[in-house]
Amino acid sequence: MQPRDLSTHVAYEAGRGIEEVARELGREPDEFVKLASNENPHGPSPAATVAVREAASSVSSYPKAAHADLTDALAEKWDVDGEQVWLGNGGDGAIDYLHRATLEPGDSVLVPSPGFAYYGMSSRFHHGEVREYDLSRAEEFEQTAETVLEGYDGDRLVWITSPHNPSGSTMALEEIQRVAEGTDERTLVVVDEAYGEFTDRESALALTEGRAGFSARDDVAVLRTFSKAYGLAGIRLGYAVVPGEWGGAYTRVNTPFAASELACRAGLAAVGDDEHVSRTVETARDAREYMRETVDAHVWESEANFVLVDVGNASVVAEGMQERGVIVRDCTSFGLPGCIRITCGTEAETERAVETLNELLAEGADETDAAEVTER
Numbered sequence: 293m294q295p296r297d298l299s300t301h302v303a304y305e306a307g308r309g310i311e312e313v314a315r316e317l318g319r320e321p322d323e324f325v326k327l328a329s330n331e332n333p334h335g336p337s338p339a340a341t342v343a344v345r346e347a348a349s350s351v352s353s354y355p356k357a358a359h360a361d362l363t364d365a366l367a368e369k370w371d372v373d374g375e376q377v378w379l380g381n382g383g384d385g386a387i388d389y390l391h392r393a394t395l396e397p398g399d400s401v402l403v404p405s406p407g408f409a410y411y412g413m414s415s416r417f418h419h420g421e422v423r424e425y426d427l428s429r430a431e432e433f434e435q436t437a438e439t440v441l442e443g444y445d446g447d448r449l450v451w452i453t454s455p456h457n458p459s460g461s462t463m464a465l466e467e468i469q470r471v472a473e474g475t476d477e478r479t480l481v482v483v484d485e486a487y488g489e490f491t492d493r494e495s496a497l498a499l500t501e502g503r504a505g506f507s508a509r510d511d512v513a514v515l516r517t518f519s520k521a522y523g524l525a526g527i528r529l530g531y532a533v534v535p536g537e538w539g540g541a542y543t544r545v546n547t548p549f550a551a552s553e554l555a556c557r558a559g560l561a562a563v564g565d566d567e568h569v570s571r572t573v574e575t576a577r578d579a580r581e582y583m584r585e586t587v588d589a590h591v592w593e594s595e596a597n598f599v600l601v602d603v604g605n606a607s608v609v610a611e612g613m614q615e616r617g618v619i620v621r622d623c624t625s626f627g628l629p630g631c632i633r634i635t636c637g638t639e640a641e642t643e644r645a646v647e648t649l650n651e652l653l654a655e656g657a658d659e660t661d662a663a664e665v666t667e668r
């Protein structure tokens with residue numbers, strides 16, 4: 293017996309963890325800071341930590357009430373019906389549900405390149421094909437309706453990431469509206485707002501719901517997660533908000549109790565903890581400005597909790613930083629071999645990252661194997 297043909301499927305490459313790196317290098321974990329996975333440097337919302345402790349003794353029951361309570365709280369936050377809120381095991385779980393609800397075998401999804409790998413992975417599990425539109429490095433990864441529509445060919449779903457991972461660029465709501473207008477009636481445009489809290493831009497839910505001067509549409513959905521601004525990456529909680537017309541499809545595609553009791557209780561507490569989110573967002577804004585001002589290499593403007601840096605030779609620089617205790621993301625797997633992505637840390641962590649990076653750049657680490665880089 294063998295699994296189905298998975299030869300075109302690729303494994304997700306997560307940012308490396310401190311334990312893993314420390315063990316490999318034979319060093320102590322506390323010598324390292326991890327700025328590789330866009331996690332929250334302030335940890336989880338303290339209210340969520342309390343909620344998880346309190347919920348621990350009730351995990352013998354299925355999370356029916358907790359699921360409903362969180363759905364209600366999110367519906368209230370966004371002023372939508374509960375049916376429109378599709379909870380998932382992480383934002384990634386919600387990506388799966390959107391694909392399950394829309395893809396017939398052979399349908400395609402259109403995804404940004406460079407971009408978040410899981411859109412394509414999930415589409416493939418659901419028997420969908422993957423097509424790409426290019427965000428141009430030379431044009432600062434600018435996101436306009438044209439960039440997306442140039443790549444469009446009747447795809448069932450179009451993924452837009454705003455703020456975009458790994459560049460930090462965003463797309464104006466008017467442009468997203470033009471994408472929705474320029475695609476077929478059967479095409480769903482999903483705006484992944486995993487980093488939505490970190491930008492001043494309004495949520496694309498304005499298009500779904502017909503707010504802020506837009507008329508309501510049944511072909512725009514939004515994705516959100518608790519992993520980034522809320523600091524709950526380890527609990528795995530995210531959701532999609534979909535148009536009211538077909539919100540009811542969730543009950544036919546979701547894994548029963550899509551989010552756990554602990555996740556729901558943590559999420560519920562975190563949604564009520566505005567202070568933690570504000571503090572997190574403020575730290576990220578300061579850090580990304582600081583990195584733009586002080587890194588001795590090109591840093592793209594970012595509206596997220598990370599920056600993309602053009603270092604010339606990403607694998608050498610990322611490895612060099614890691615040896616000096618700062619774990620960052622080599623963006624080769626995103627299709628950007630010259631770049632690293634640095635998550636906004638606490639003030640001290642961010643300063644350490646910049647100092648370490650600038651030392652390496654001054655030592656010429658970016659030029660090592662320059663010839664090899666040019667070839668790629």
Ligand SMILES: *Cc1c(COP(=O)(O)O)cnc(C)c1O
Pocket residue numbers: 381382383384385408453457484486516517518519520525528529530
């Ligand atoms: C982090 C992230 C997500 C969701 O991650 P989860 O941890 O599964 O919630 C979705 N999209 C992008 C672009 C991300 O960076």
